[in-house]
Amino acid sequence: MASSPIINVIDVAFVRFNAPDLDRMEAFLVDFGLIRSERTDDTLYMRGTDDEGFIHVTHLAEEPGFAGLAFNAESTDDLETLSLAEGFSDVTGLDGPGGGRVVSTADPNGFRVEVVAGRGSVGRLDVGRQSVTNDGTTTDRKGAPLRVDPGPSQVKRLGHVVLEVHDFSESEAWYKKRFGLVTSDEVALKDDSTLGAFLRCDAGERFVDHHTLFLINAGKASFNHAAYEVANLDDLMAGHTHLTMSDRKHQWGIGRHLLGSQVYDYWYDPYDHALEHWTDGDLFNNNTPPNTATTAELMSSQWGPTHSTPGL
Numbered sequence: 001m002a003s004s005p006i007i008n009v010i011d012v013a014f015v016r017f018n019a020p021d022l023d024r025m026e027a028f029l030v031d032f033g034l035i036r037s038e039r040t041d042d043t044l045y046m047r048g049t050d051d052e053g054f055i056h057v058t059h060l061a062e063e064p065g066f067a068g069l070a071f072n073a074e075s076t077d078d079l080e081t082l083s084l085a086e087g088f089s090d091v092t093g094l095d096g097p098g099g100g101r102v103v104s105t106a107d108p109n110g111f112r113v114e115v116v117a118g119r120g121s122v123g124r125l126d127v128g129r130q131s132v133t134n135d136g137t138t139t140d141r142k143g144a145p146l147r148v149d150p151g152p153s154q155v156k157r158l159g160h161v162v163l164e165v166h167d168f169s170e171s172e173a174w175y176k177k178r179f180g181l182v183t184s185d186e187v188a189l190k191d192d193s194t195l196g197a198f199l200r201c202d203a204g205e206r207f208v209d210h211h212t213l214f215l216i217n218a219g220k221a222s223f224n225h226a227a228y229e230v231a232n233l234d235d236l237m238a239g240h241t242h243l244t245m246s247d248r249k250h251q252w253g254i255g256r257h258l259l260g261s262q263v264y265d266y267w268y269d270p271y272d273h274a275l276e277h278w279t280d281g282d283l284f285n286n287n288t289p290p291n292t293a294t295t296a297e298l299m300s301s302q303w304g305p306t307h308s309t310p311g312l
Contacts (some may be wrong), residue, residue, distance in 0.1 A: 093106015
């Protein structure tokens with residue numbers, strides 16, 4: 001019987017990167033649909049329209065690279081609990097808009113992992129590109145045309161992070177034991193070994209995203225991508241057009257995944273870190289049993305382009 005986790009995290013909070021040019025990174029992130037929340041001489045904080053001080057951080061550094069990820073805890077009491085566990089720091093203040101408290105550690109792959117709580121409200125932002133759509137069964141828009149304003153997507157929040165890891169079983173056990181993540185879909189290879197798994201937060205009967213963290217058994221430690229939820233399908237498509245017209249580097253999309261079901265569109269930042277726009281993903285709770293999927297299902301799109309590498 002599996003032992004209880006140390007805490008149950010409630011969502012992913014933000015990702016950190018290093019970059020040698022904050023102006024260049026900010027220009028891309030604005031095109032991608034994020035909004036500057038704060039900028040100092042050496043740190044750029046970007047937010048979405050939801051009430052979080054920041055969901056993307058860039059630190060000025062000579063070499064670009066992934067610098068870590070963070071999860072949200074239910075309370076600062078959870079942080080105190082984690083601080084007593086092996087390998088975790090003491091609870092300290094969280095720098096950046098909204099403040100809060102944080103503990104940090106390193107996972108088995110050397111990735112910096114933070115857990116935060118007590119972040120203050122910075123207010124929600126208006127989402128201007130809201131579409132009232134008509135389909136084959138619902139006709140809510142009557143007497144007025146639909147007009148989708150041009151411009152970047154409107155990123156709401158960070159939805160999930162994907163990491164390539166040295167040893168999937170070790171990493172999966174580490175994240176589940178400390179943060180209470182549970183399996184939505186495990187991806188099996190033909191020899192019955194595991195390629196990876198989509199892990200979600202355990203919120204009991206409350207529905208949560210199909211996955212918050214996806215671990216890929218790659219035999220190496222590497223960032224794969226971070227995925228940001230946008231307002232709706234029209235918003236995603238408008239963002240795609242804006243990024244294309246801005247000569248940004250596209251990776252994959254537009255399509256609808258099979259595992260997780262979200263509509264996806266992947267782009268590269270100026271330093272070749274992949275970021276995803278997504279909308280309309282699955283929501284699971286503790287009544288949804290874990291599933292075993294194939295690599296073909298992992299790479300399948302319900303519609304849209306196929307992909308040759310396991311990078312969801």
